[in-house]
Amino acid sequence: MSTVENAVTPMRVIKKKRRSFAKWAVTTGWKHLIGLGLVVYAIFPILYIISVSVTPGTHVEDANNLFSNGFSIDAYVALFNDPNRPFARWFLNSVVVGLVTSTLSVFICSLAAYAFSRLRFRGRRGGLMTLILIQMYPSLLGLVAIYGILSNIGRVFPPLGLDSLIGLIMVYLGGSLGGGTYLMYGFFNTVPKEIDEAAALDGASHARIFFTIILRLVSPILAVQMLLSFIGIISDYVLPSILMSKPENLTFAVGLQMFIGDPYTKDWSSFCAGAVLVATPVVALFMYLQRYIVSGLMGGAVKG
Amino acid sequence: MSVRNEGRKPKSSEKTTKKSKHSLYDSSVTTTRGWIFKIVLLGIIDAIAVFAAFMLFAQHQWIPLALEVLAVALLNWVYLKRGSLPAKYLAPGVIFLIAFQISVLIFSFFTAFTNYSSAHNGSIEFATTAIKDANFATGDNAKSYHVSWVKNSKGQPAELLSTQELKLDSSGQPVLDPNTGEALFSYTDILLGEQGKYIQAIDRKTVIWQKTGANCAAIGADCGFAVSIPGFTPFDATALPSSQTNKLYALKFWEDSSKSGFINLAGGLDSAVESTAIYRIDNPGGDYSKVTLTKIADPTMVYKPSVDGYYRLAGEAKGEKASETGWEVFVGTKNLATIFGDQKLREPLLKIISWTIIFAVMSVLTTFIVGLAIALLFDDERMRGKKIYRSIMILPYAFPGFLSAYVWKGLFNQKYGFINTVILGQTNGAVDMQAALNNTPWLVDGTMAKIAVLLVNLWLGFPYMFLITTGALQAIPAELTESATIDGATPSQILRLIKMPLLLVSLAPLLISSFAFNFNNFSIIYLLTGGGPTNTATGYDAGETDILITFVYKIAFSTGTGRDYGLASAFSILIFLVVGSMSLISFRRTKFLEDIN
Numbered sequence: 093m094s095t096v097e098n099a100v101t102p103m104r105v106i107k108k109k110r111r112s113f114a115k116w117a118v119t120t121g122w123k124h125l126i127g128l129g130l131v132v133y134a135i136f137p138i139l140y141i142i143s144v145s146v147t148p149g150t151h152v153e154d155a156n157n158l159f160s161n162g163f164s165i166d167a168y169v170a171l172f173n174d175p176n177r178p179f180a181r182w183f184l185n186s187v188v189v190g191l192v193t194s195t196l197s198v199f200i201c202s203l204a205a206y207a208f209s210r211l212r213f214r215g216r217r218g219g220l221m222t223l224i225l226i227q228m229y230p231s232l233l234g235l236v237a238i239y240g241i242l243s244n245i246g247r248v249f250p251p252l253g254l255d256s257l258i259g260l261i262m263v264y265l266g267g268s269l270g271g272g273t274y275l276m277y278g279f280f281n282t283v284p285k286e287i288d289e290a291a292a293l294d295g296a297s298h299a300r301i302f303f304t305i306i307l308r309l310v311s312p313i314l315a316v317q318m319l320l321s322f323i324g325i326i327s328d329y330v331l332p333s334i335l336m337s338k339p340e341n342l343t344f345a346v347g348l349q350m351f352i353g354d355p356y357t358k359d360w361s362s363f364c365a366g367a368v369l370v371a372t373p374v375v376a377l378f379m380y381l382q383r384y385i386v387s388g389l390m391g392g393a394v395k396g
Numbered sequence: 397m398s399v400r401n402e403g404r405k406p407k408s409s410e411k412t413t414k415k416s417k418h419s420l421y422d423s424s425v426t427t428t429r430g431w432i433f434k435i436v437l438l439g440i441i442d443a444i445a446v447f448a449a450f451m452l453f454a455q456h457q458w459i460p461l462a463l464e465v466l467a468v469a470l471l472n473w474v475y476l477k478r479g480s481l482p483a484k485y486l487a488p489g490v491i492f493l494i495a496f497q498i499s500v501l502i503f504s505f506f507t508a509f510t511n512y513s514s515a516h517n518g519s520i521e522f523a524t525t526a527i528k529d530a531n532f533a534t535g536d537n538a539k540s541y542h543v544s545w546v547k548n549s550k551g552q553p554a555e556l557l558s559t560q561e562l563k564l565d566s567s568g569q570p571v572l573d574p575n576t577g578e579a580l581f582s583y584t585d586i587l588l589g590e591q592g593k594y595i596q597a598i599d600r601k602t603v604i605w606q607k608t609g610a611n612c613a614a615i616g617a618d619c620g621f622a623v624s625i626p627g628f629t630p631f632d633a634t635a636l637p638s639s640q641t642n643k644l645y646a647l648k649f650w651e652d653s654s655k656s657g658f659i660n661l662a663g664g665l666d667s668a669v670e671s672t673a674i675y676r677i678d679n680p681g682g683d684y685s686k687v688t689l690t691k692i693a694d695p696t697m698v699y700k701p702s703v704d705g706y707y708r709l710a711g712e713a714k715g716e717k718a719s720e721t722g723w724e725v726f727v728g729t730k731n732l733a734t735i736f737g738d739q740k741l742r743e744p745l746l747k748i749i750s751w752t753i754i755f756a757v758m759s760v761l762t763t764f765i766v767g768l769a770i771a772l773l774f775d776d777e778r779m780r781g782k783k784i785y786r787s788i789m790i791l792p793y794a795f796p797g798f799l800s801a802y803v804w805k806g807l808f809n810q811k812y813g814f815i816n817t818v819i820l821g822q823t824n825g826a827v828d829m830q831a832a833l834n835n836t837p838w839l840v841d842g843t844m845a846k847i848a849v850l851l852v853n854l855w856l857g858f859p860y861m862f863l864i865t866t867g868a869l870q871a872i873p874a875e876l877t878e879s880a881t882i883d884g885a886t887p888s889q890i891l892r893l894i895k896m897p898l899l900l901v902s903l904a905p906l907l908i909s910s911f912a913f914n915f916n917n918f919s920i921i922y923l924l925t926g927g928g929p930t931n932t933a934t935g936y937d938a939g940e941t942d943i944l945i946t947f948v949y950k951i952a953f954s955t956g957t958g959r960d961y962g963l964a965s966a967f968s969i970l971i972f973l974v975v976g977s978m979s980l981i982s983f984r985r986t987k988f989l990e991d992i993n
Contacts, residue, residue: 378794
């Protein structure tokens with residue numbers, strides 16, 4: 093491949109005539125102008141966060157002159173030295189909950205989607221419709237019930253109850269299955285059935301077809317699905333804020349809020365420093381997987 | 397278990413028909429490795445299940461125990477028997493779905509027909525105890541006590557109470573300290589309050605005393621207050637965190653089995669006072685439908701359970717309430733009647749519904765138009781650097797949403813926010829507070845707050861629309877536009893007549909789900925404005941930017957107006973019906989479901 097491309101490039105260079113500036117401005121230059129405007133619009137709140145996080149002092153108005161009021165990484169250092177607000181612990185909690193939930197939910201959803209896509213059974217259509225419908229219930233309003241269920245489980249089995257990361261993961265799993273299965277079902281349908289048939293003829297069992305053929309073929313989409321559900325979960329505020337109470341069990345979406353929740357002791361620097369640390373890996377992953385994400389979005393995935 | 401045997405011998409008729417249906421995936425090539433894996437996994441699950449079953453058994457939780465045993469037996473049966481492939485693939489999902497979603501739905505459905513709320517959050521037994529505990533009086537002559545905290549051998553806290561009584565001489569006059577002229581105290585009674593027991597008197601000779609005050613010398617050996625007694629160890633209650641001291645404050649020690657007089661903490665952790673209950677509870681035969689509360693001070697005032705879950709005078713529907721604490725009862729369609737018939741609710745509700753629809757429609761429209769415009773702008777082969785543009789413009793979408801909401805809240809701040817003070821060049825509140833009050837009232841004024849919410853949602857949502865329209869544009873076959881160009885179509889005609897219709901067809905389902913998402917877009921509203929600016933004139937916490945879901949969330953969880961879970965559940969069921977039927981229709985129309993058949 094690469095040798096062919098190399099052979100072509102010199103030709104292109106020769107063919108390409110240098111356009112005059114006026115012509116460039118009329119054809120694509122104005123687009124760059126608008127593009128730059130959009131870039132500013134898209135990026136300035138993010139620059140603002142970074143600016144606040146490195147501006148000395150805790151007052152948000154000090155940071156209004158983006159980056160020009162001095163530079164300090166005190167806020168970042170402070171984040172890791174406050175025993176009452178264990179940011180590192182929150183970060184770990186969020187990552188653990190996000191990773192475990194997104195992995196398990198994608199796996200469980202694909203199991204179910206495989207059944208819906210490849211097997212024929214009674215109640216298949218009804219089951220799919222039920223899944224679509226159930227995920228329409230505003231789960232937020234089921235919080236009272238979820239709280240009750242978890243506190244009951246916790247009475248018998250404390251490690252699975254309230255204020256436990258495993259309990260939180262279980263609730264997320266329950267909530268993610270409806271939509272996730274339906275999405276996966278769509279992806280699985282795009283894999284031609286003939287592939288399964290060929291494998292079955294060669295003597296592959298259903299489990300082998302599922303794990304080594306179908307899952308592998310849709311793996312890019314699974315990765316996107318995992319990423320989106322990961323971001324959705326680590327960004328969720330309401331559920332952990334109600335289910336978790338001990339400082340060491342919070343996720344950072346709830347924990348970070350503590351910095352700016354109290355109107356008298358607002359600490360925007362720490363909040364923004366935390367936000368930068370939280371957002372950096374997420375954005376990096378997003379950038380890295382951009383190409384796949386677009387295709388995942390076309391399939392109907394929505395970031396939570 | 398008997399199910400294990402079934403795996404060995406395939407059943408006759410039913411089995412074979414099933415097999416022929418999906419014979420493709422039923423080729424019985426099972427590897428030993430897979431089989432061992434399955435057995436180990438099932439073994440682990442069963443072991444946990446047995447442990448949980450013992451725990452449930454020990455706590456006499458019979459119904460959960462039955463459910464658990466049934467579920468695990470079913471699970472084993474599904475995975476150990478041959479065939480029933482769909483069940484094998486569906487079981488893990490179905491378990492979580494039933495445990496955390498279907499049960500929630502059922503719970504909400506029932507709750508919608510109850511008065512479950514902060515005032516009615518338990519059984520009548522629970523409410524009766526709570527009323528008794530919360531309604532007490534302290535008379536003018538009530539005895540007060542010094543409290544020392546001790547722990548018993550199990551570590552449970554107990555109160556050691558020392559009565560403070562004036563020392564009286566033979567004629568009943570207080571004895572004064574000959575040196576200072578102060579009244580002298582004698583500490584006569586030492587009492588012990590232990591959890592689960594009535595208050596008991598303690599033999600003074602066993603008490604370890606703390607001698608305080610100058611007057612002690614005048615009284616003699618048993619002066620001061622008790623700090624400990626044998627079998628107990630003293631501890632410093634004031635050094636405990638507030639979560640623990642709150643538990644101590646809640647302790648109450650009854651004087652005797654009549655349960656009308658008790659001793660509870662008053663003022664601080666080291667002083668207690670004798671109180672008397674206001675109501676006497678008569679509970680003939682433990683039947684709570686016949687229970688009565690009688691005012692001890694006025695025995696003619698008898699309160700009985702009423703149908704709306706309160707103790708009311710003589711049990712009449714409009715009778716005076718004994719307490720604002722009630723219990724959960726079924727109220728039939730009362731919550732639905734409130735939603736559809738309450739005049740006070742009507743005006744805010746209609747406003748909220750219309751804003752919810754406007755918000756969802758405008759959010760989809762603005763983000764789609766901007767996203768589409770950018771996609772068309774960049775749909776140009778000659779343009780360079782598109783990748784860089786795309787990478788930057790994806791940022792708002794990649795950035796965690798809750799952080800964006802907080803940041804925009806700060807940016808829109810009227811007095812100090814970046815938008816007012818820097819972009820619009822208005823006064824900074826740190827410089828001149830009074831002048832800053834005249835800044836653009838983002839988030840303060842209703843209309844401006846709505847605009848701000850839409851602007852933020854545009855920022856959050858346009859990258860998504862940009863990405864999906866770009867994807868859809870690229871999916872349009874180049875031959876279509878080429879042949880149109882050859883036929884003499886202008887670029888605008890190509891856009892209007894070819895690209896747009898194709899785009900809309902492929903994007904319609906996504907636009908609809910985006911609408912459904914924004915219809916219930918809780919976090920952006922809740923974190924940005926909290927639904928505010930708020931107007932509580934109607935008795936409902938309905939803000940200018942509240943959408944249905946934030947409004948209902950506040951009904952259920954806001955502390956300001958009381959938590960009415962019943963009403964909120966009725967709302968949630970209605971929202972569910974609306975959104976559910978909306979998506980059903982849209983799915984039908986976009987023929988999404990065709991391939992299901």
